[in-house]
Amino acid sequence: MPDWAELTDLYHEVYREPPYGESEADAARFREAVAEHAKLPGFALETVHSGGELAGFAYGVGREAGWWPSLAAAGPPPWLASGPLFYVYEFAVRPGQRGRGHGRALLDRLLADRTEPAAVLAAATAAPAHALYHRWGWTAVAPVKTGVSELLARRL
Numbered sequence: 380m381p382d383w384a385e386l387t388d389l390y391h392e393v394y395r396e397p398p399y400g401e402s403e404a405d406a407a408r409f410r411e412a413v414a415e416h417a418k419l420p421g422f423a424l425e426t427v428h429s430g431g432e433l434a435g436f437a438y439g440v441g442r443e444a445g446w447w448p449s450l451a452a453a454g455p456p457p458w459l460a461s462g463p464l465f466y467v468y469e470f471a472v473r474p475g476q477r478g479r480g481h482g483r484a485l486l487d488r489l490l491a492d493r494t495e496p497a498a499v500l501a502a503a504t505a506a507p508a509h510a511l512y513h514r515w516g517w518t519a520v521a522p523v524k525t526g527v528s529e530l531l532a533r534r535l
Contacts, residue, residue, distance in 0.1 A: 381417070381424055383410055385433050393471040398505040398527070409469070416440050416468060423465075425489045427472075427481045435472035437485040441465050441495055450501060451530055453521040458497070459532055465493045467500035470508070482508070483515060490535055499532045 391406035393399075416422055421441025427434045442464045447455050454460070467489065472482045490498055501523055502509045513519075517531035 381413075381426070382433075383414060386410070386413060386436055389433050389436065389473060390469065390471055392473060396474070398503055413438060413469070421465070423489055423493075425485050427476075427485055429476055429479070429481070433473070434476035435470075435481045435485050437467060437470040437489045439465050439467040439489060439498070439500075441493070448499065448501065448530060450523050450525070450528075451521045452524045452526075456520050456532075458534075459499070459520060462497065463495045465490065465495040465498040465535070467498055470500065482511065486515070490533075493535050495535060497532055497534050499530055501528050502531050503528045 387406050387410040390409045391401070391403060394401040394405065394409075416438065417424070419440050422438070423440075424436065424438040426436045444461060444463050446464060446466075448466065467486070470482070470486065472485070499520070500512070500517070502512055502517075504527060512531050515533075517533045519529050520532045521530040523529055
């Protein structure tokens with residue numbers, strides 16, 4: 380079982396930074412959400428440690444055919460509409476651990492053995508990670524209702 384407190388602390392460290400500006404209350408909601416997601420079939424979590432501390436994590440849940448994130452401002456493109464998806468809910472690397480390959484390794488491990496034909500995630504367009512996703516082969520597929528993020532997808 381994951382250490383929810385450790386994940387929550389890292390989540391808060393990462394997501395209190397701009398452009399997110401999340402609060403401790405947001406981190407508490409994250410902790411509740413990840414604990415609920417962990418109960419779902421198809422849940423997967425990957426972590427990386429460095430120097431004895433949690434350096435990053437990524438998690439997601441497999442979703443059935445026809446599922447599409449409610450935060451999307453548009454429906455899925457045809458190539459995503461008919462099959463199941465793996466939705467990456469969160470991806471975080473501690474600021475002092477970035478630039479060491481941890482993020483790419485986390486996502487690669489998270490997606491390596493998935494049976495779904497594609498993965499989807501939401502990315503804040505102002506965040507540095509947004510450019511990384513594009514370099515790693517993710518493609519924009521739909522805007523998010525808030526207008527500050529977009530959904531990205533990648534074939535698996």
